[in-house]
Amino acid sequence: MGWGGGWAPEPLSPQGWRDAEDAAHQALRAALDAGISTLDTADIYGHGRSEQALGLLLAAEPGLRESLRIQTKCGIRLGGSPLYGSTGGTGTTRYDSSARHLRTAVAGSLERLHTDHVDTLIIHRPDVLTDPAETVGAFLELKAAGAVGHLGLSNMGLAWVRRFDDALREASAGTETLACVQLELGLHARTLIESVVLANHPEAPPSGDTEGIVEFCTARGIELQAWGPLGRGRYTRPDPEPADARAAAEVGRVAEELDVPADVVVLAWLMRLPWGIRPVVGTIRPGRIAASATADQAARRMDADQWYRIWTAARGEPLP
Numbered sequence: 001m002g003w004g005g006g007w008a009p010e011p012l013s014p015q016g017w018r019d020a021e022d023a024a025h026q027a028l029r030a031a032l033d034a035g036i037s038t039l040d041t042a043d044i045y046g047h048g049r050s051e052q053a054l055g056l057l058l059a060a061e062p063g064l065r066e067s068l069r070i071q072t073k074c075g076i077r078l079g080g081s082p083l084y085g086s087t088g089g090t091g092t093t094r095y096d097s098s099a100r101h102l103r104t105a106v107a108g109s110l111e112r113l114h115t116d117h118v119d120t121l122i123i124h125r126p127d128v129l130t131d132p133a134e135t136v137g138a139f140l141e142l143k144a145a146g147a148v149g150h151l152g153l154s155n156m157g158l159a160w161v162r163r164f165d166d167a168l169r170e171a172s173a174g175t176e177t178l179a180c181v182q183l184e185l186g187l188h189a190r191t192l193i194e195s196v197v198l199a200n201h202p203e204a205p206p207s208g209d210t211e212g213i214v215e216f217c218t219a220r221g222i223e224l225q226a227w228g229p230l231g232r233g234r235y236t237r238p239d240p241e242p243a244d245a246r247a248a249a250e251v252g253r254v255a256e257e258l259d260v261p262a263d264v265v266v267l268a269w270l271m272r273l274p275w276g277i278r279p280v281v282g283t284i285r286p287g288r289i290a291a292s293a294t295a296d297q298a299a300r301r302m303d304a305d306q307w308y309r310i311w312t313a314a315r316g317e318p319l320p
Helices: 014-033 045-060 082-087 099-113 132-144 158-171 191-197 213-220 242-258 262-271 286-292 295-301 304-315
Strands: 038-040 069-074 118-123 148-154 180-184 223-227 278-280
Touching: 014 045, 014 286, 045 082, 045 099, 069 099, 099 118, 099 132, 118 132, 118 180, 132 148, 132 158, 148 158, 158 213, 180 213, 213 223, 242 262, 242 304, 262 278, 262 286, 262 295, 262 304
Parallel strands: 038 069, 069 118, 118 148, 148 180, 180 223, 223 278
Antiparallel strands: none
16 A cells, blocks of 8 residues: 555656665565565555556566465545546545445456456445445456456445345355455454454454454455454554553563564464454565565464453453
């Protein structure tokens, strides 16, 4: 999401593009050197510039595409965005998972990415005006044409995940299932965990229709992906907010015990869960990217006492 020079709608200057391309190149090299080869982007990131930055790298290095798995998202129309030219609208952001928009969005993504296909197409947000069966039908047309490989979802509750997966299985005669579901998950976003542990407790948090989604995805072989797993560094920055200070201190202690950076501890805490979660790490800093690749090892070394200490500190109160 950080590739392409930020979120400003104005076009980048020539120097801005050189800087953006250089930052993307360094991030990609660090990822590949660390064994990370799946890239997550979206058509709206940087109003298309995130995909463009990756596309410049693919165009400049023939053969690089074969080393990567690319997943991109569509389905959010940013009102007034230059991404849509004269069809940007009046400024109202809306969701659009219609077959027509899917075809247009995928064509635009492929052009910006300088590739003929994306490995996974992810529907970014739920469009309540479009039946999932319509979206699934358009996806299968694009798949038959070789433009997309798999279908995923982002920011959707259990009811919509179930509807999409049922529609996909039915339309494909049982040969297709969702590849992934992306949710905001991490030490700062603990709703899935809290809702399980605080069942039958007056402090149980509202689940936002995510309760049961872990079991559903596990049963159907759908990967859970966690966006924003580092919480924008809230537990690892030198000057955490007062409400986060206790958890940040505990993260630091466990980092010393495991002899890893604090960022790795935050990722390892999430990956310690037996849910097969894949974190989507958003940093563009090469050092942090390289370190994140060691989080699975740290998760295996993190014992239950360390995990619960971190969780209790983040909660700010003992478990019931």
